[in-house]
Amino acid sequence: xISTSKLKSVDFxxxxxxxxxxxxxxxxxxxIIAALFMVFLFGMELNNYLTVSTSTSVIVDKSSDGDFLRxxxxxxxxxxxxxxxxxxxxDVLGTNRLNITKTIRKFSIxxxxxxxxxxxxxxxxxxxxxxxxxxxxVVSEGSVSLTGRNFDQYAHQYPIxxxxxxxxxxxxSNRLKSSWESAANTMRERYDPELxxxxxxxxxxxxxxxxxxxRHHIQGYPSIRIFRKGSDVKxxxxxxxxxxxxxxxxxxxxxxxxxxxxxxxxxxSHKSDNSTQNAKRPAPLTGGCRIEGYVRVKKVPGNLIISAxxxxxxxxxxxxxxxxxxxxxxxxxxxxxxxxxxxxRLMPYIGRSHDKLxxxxxxxxxxxxxxxxxxxxxxxxxxxxxxxxxSREYKLLEEYxxxxxxxxxxxxxxPVAKFHFELSPMQVLITENPKSFSHFITNVCAIIxxxxxxxxxxFGFNFA
Numbered sequence: 001x002i003s004t005s006k007l008k009s010v011d012f013x014x015x016x017x018x019x020x021x022x023x024x025x026x027x028x029x030x031x032i033i034a035a036l037f038m039v040f041l042f043g044m045e046l047n048n049y050l051t052v053s054t055s056t057s058v059i060v061d062k063s064s065d066g067d068f069l070r071x072x073x074x075x076x077x078x079x080x081x082x083x084x085x086x087x088x089x090x091d092v093l094g095t096n097r098l099n100i101t102k103t104i105r106k107f108s109i110x111x112x113x114x115x116x117x118x119x120x121x122x123x124x125x126x127x128x129x130x131x132x133x134x135x136x137x138v139v140s141e142g143s144v145s146l147t148g149r150n151f152d153q154y155a156h157q158y159p160i161x162x163x164x165x166x167x168x169x170x171x172x173s174n175r176l177k178s179s180w181e182s183a184a185n186t187m188r189e190r191y192d193p194e195l196x197x198x199x200x201x202x203x204x205x206x207x208x209x210x211x212x213x214x215r216h217h218i219q220g221y222p223s224i225r226i227f228r229k230g231s232d233v234k235x236x237x238x239x240x241x242x243x244x245x246x247x248x249x250x251x252x253x254x255x256x257x258x259x260x261x262x263x264x265x266x267x268x269s270h271k272s273d274n275s276t277q278n279a280k281r282p283a284p285l286t287g288g289c290r291i292e293g294y295v296r297v298k299k300v301p302g303n304l305i306i307s308a309x310x311x312x313x314x315x316x317x318x319x320x321x322x323x324x325x326x327x328x329x330x331x332x333x334x335x336x337x338x339x340x341x342x343x344x345r346l347m348p349y350i351g352r353s354h355d356k357l358x359x360x361x362x363x364x365x366x367x368x369x370x371x372x373x374x375x376x377x378x379x380x381x382x383x384x385x386x387x388x389x390x391s392r393e394y395k396l397l398e399e400y401x402x403x404x405x406x407x408x409x410x411x412x413x414x415p416v417a418k419f420h421f422e423l424s425p426m427q428v429l430i431t432e433n434p435k436s437f438s439h440f441i442t443n444v445c446a447i448i449x450x451x452x453x454x455x456x457x458x459f460g461f462n463f464a
Contacts, residue, residue: 070295071296087291087305131312140181143184146204172222172312183251186255304418306416376420378419382428388432
């Protein structure tokens with residue numbers, strides 16, 4: 001016969017002695033410690049699950065955004081007039097685009113970068129300026145020589161004062177001289193300044209009257225300005241209101257323009273010759289210019305250049321100052337703040353080099369050096385962020401970041417502001433590594449079971 005004790009030895013569901021089920025102070029302490037440790041481990045696992053994990057790799061750029069790259073910029077030049085400011089693009093493949101205007105806007109600013117009016121419009125592109133036949137003989141002077149002492153007197157005495165601001169060393173000034181003086185003599189004969197008194201032509205030598213030319217923000221030679229009585233100079237931060245003449249410079253064209261200035265117009269009608277209207281445009285209110293907009297360039301090494309440019313004016317390099325403030329400079333399509341915030345969830349430091357030069361000033365102090373070109377060397381790298389949701393990948397963000405090095409270089413020719421850019425053939429790929437929810441649950445269960453088992457074993461060992 002099998003005894004009862006032997007039969008009980010195969011019981012898989014044995015009862016725990018009553019004394020082991022009774023509460024004790026040591027058991028309570030161990031239970032609290034085990035519970036706290038369990039909460040701590042659970043918190044660590046939850047934080048690990050919620051923390052976004054990414055992997056970063058460098059691969060060959062396989063851009064799907066075409067062969068062109070967009071450059072957005074907002075640049076302020078305190079000493080470059082909008083009248084001559086030009087945006088040019090060139091690259092190693094031979095592309096050379098000069099004076100881009102379609103996607104560019106210009107605003108006159110004062111020395112403190114404050115806007116002084118509405119958008120500056122360069123007007124329609126004229127044909128090559130006609131200077132008339134070259135004349136090497138002696139020219140009879142018909143225009144009045146103006147200086148800082150008598151300029152205001154003439155400006156207030158005559159309803160219309162037309163002034164040629166010139167430099168004797170300038171080729172274009174010398175080409176204009178004979179036509180200008182011939183037109184001045186003819187106007188004197190037709191409209192005697194003493195008897196008629198409606199118009200007079202004058203000239204200013206900017207190598208002698210430096211302050212007068214600076215006062216009127218003359219940067220290119222020759223510059224023909226039309227002053228109307230009562231609106232020539234305003235003592236308000238250097239602001240002035242007059243027109244610039246950009247038309248042909250032969251005698252006949254000059255006379256036609258002068259006739260149009262003094263010809264009486266009916267009040268109800270302001271029609272005039274279109275060619276004359278195109279030749280006259282408001283002059284910049286101040287000597288500075290803010291240039292904003294964008295250009296599209298090929299994805300090859302190239303240059304974005306801001307300079308003073310004109311096909312019929314000369315510039316004195318020693319008086320050109322290309323100091324500027326960069327309000328914005330970025331490459332690629334603009335990224336919305338919402339998209340950028342989503343990308344920063346994956347990579348907090350992303351976007352820090354997207355507009356690295358924003359807010360930077362590059363000032364050339366005249367007392368240090370003149371005739372200086374300011375160059376920026378930009379190395380551009382494309383960064384792509386790929387997110388994963390429900391086992392699917394999608395491109396979250398595609399941006400171009402850049403590193404920059406800037407320097408001031410002594411220039412032999414007209415100083416410029418140059419942005420030399422070079423696009424890296426490699427790109428940075430940031431990929432999100434999502435965590436499985438089932439993996440999180442499994443780890444939580446393992447924590448609970450492990451802590452409970454170890455706690456019970458340790459308690460039983462200490463109790464024994």
